Amino acid sequence: MEDRYNVECCDLVCAHEDVIDRARRALPDEDTLYDLTELFRIFGDSTRVRILYALFTSEMCVCDIAELLGVTQSAVSHQLRALKNVRLVKSRRDGKTVYYSLADDHVKTIIDQGLEHVSE
Amino acid sequence: MEDRYNVECCDLVCAHEDVIDRARRALPDEDTLYDLTELFRIFGDSTRVRILYALFTSEMCVCDIAELLGVTQSAVSHQLRALKNVRLVKSRRDGKTVYYSLADDHVKTIIDQGLEHVSE
DNA sequence: TGAACATATGAGCAATTGCTCATATGTTCA
DNA sequence: TGAACATATGAGCAATTGCTCATATGTTCA
Numbered sequence: 037m038e039d040r041y042n043v044e045c046c047d048l049v050c051a052h053e054d055v056i057d058r059a060r061r062a063l064p065d066e067d068t069l070y071d072l073t074e075l076f077r078i079f080g081d082s083t084r085v086r087i088l089y090a091l092f093t094s095e096m097c098v099c100d101i102a103e104l105l106g107v108t109q110s111a112v113s114h115q116l117r118a119l120k121n122v123r124l125v126k127s128r129r130d131g132k133t134v135y136y137s138l139a140d141d142h143v144k145t146i147i148d149q150g151l152e153h154v155s156e
Numbered sequence: 157m158e159d160r161y162n163v164e165c166c167d168l169v170c171a172h173e174d175v176i177d178r179a180r181r182a183l184p185d186e187d188t189l190y191d192l193t194e195l196f197r198i199f200g201d202s203t204r205v206r207i208l209y210a211l212f213t214s215e216m217c218v219c220d221i222a223e224l225l226g227v228t229q230s231a232v233s234h235q236l237r238a239l240k241n242v243r244l245v246k247s248r249r250d251g252k253t254v255y256y257s258l259a260d261d262h263v264k265t266i267i268d269q270g271l272e273h274v275s276e
Numbered sequence: 277t278g279a280a281c282a283t284a285t286g287a288g289c290a291a292t293t294g295c296t297c298a299t300a301t302g303t304t305c306a
Numbered sequence: 307t308g309a310a311c312a313t314a315t316g317a318g319c320a321a322t323t324g325c326t327c328a329t330a331t332g333t334t335c336a
Binding site: 193209217218219220229234236237249251252253254 | 280281283
Binding site: 055139145151156 | 171172176178179180181182183184188189190191192193194195196197198199200201202205206210212213214215216217219220223224234241242260262265267269270271272273274275
């Protein structure tokens with residue numbers, strides 16, 4: 037059952053078992069890790085980040101976002117779905133038009149943290 | 157020169173020009189956007205996030221990280237380079253061994269913000 | 277200096293991603 | 307109800323990505 041003895045790296049040498057064990061306990065569980073990376077993956081595309089920036093100013097309909105960014109309505113719609121899946125944006129329908137807005141202000145906090153890092 | 161009249165989306169209707177103009181001014185410049193999405197893209201992979209979590213506990217050598225995560229030394233090395241490119245980790249050499257550690261505590265802040273969002 | 281070892285790196289491949297195109301769905305209004 | 311319109315969605319494709327394999331680079335020590 038215990039497989040910590042199986043030190044295969046680097047021809048059985050070098051491994052600092054204590055450090056590895058400590059790190060292993062710090063690793064997040066599978067589900068948390070999945071959710072977390074999925075969330076950040078969403079921030080890793082310029083079209084999506086542009087959409088989020090646009091929504092900082094006010095809610096917008098799909099069509100307006102498409103015009104603003106110079107991409108297809110379809111592309112915007114696909115990306116909005118991705119943003120919605122991770123609950124970064126929400127939508128409301130008004131007649132034929134669907135307005136999208138930021139789900140909460142985590143978006144801004146996360147982007148600001150990122151900005152702070154890159155602008156050092 | 158002015159091309160705001162060119163409302164091509166949705167058969168020339170629907171566009172809320174004021175909203176679009178306001179949003180356009182809020183968009184980040186090209187370089188900032190590039191740096192920002194590149195940074196978040198790095199957080200969008202589970203191997204890289206696992207490495208960061210491991211480094212939360214202490215500095216570690218490449219070999220230890222490889223054993224911890226059960227991936228190749230090569231894979232770890234490639235990912236560490238990516239993490240280094242965006243200045244999330246730094247390294248120091250001690251003889252044949254290279255120890256990696258977190259570059260600063262933006263890493264933790266960003267991940268914590270992400271966690272807070274996904275665990276709502 | 278050369279053998280041993282830790283790490284870095286390039287090539288190549290399967291999997292993923294973001295887009296466009298075509299079309300489906302949902303809503304309004306005459 | 308059906309035409310008009312805003313949005314959503316599936317298929318398909320080019321580009322990107324993360325891995326492994328092979329090997330190069332850097333360091334120590336006898």
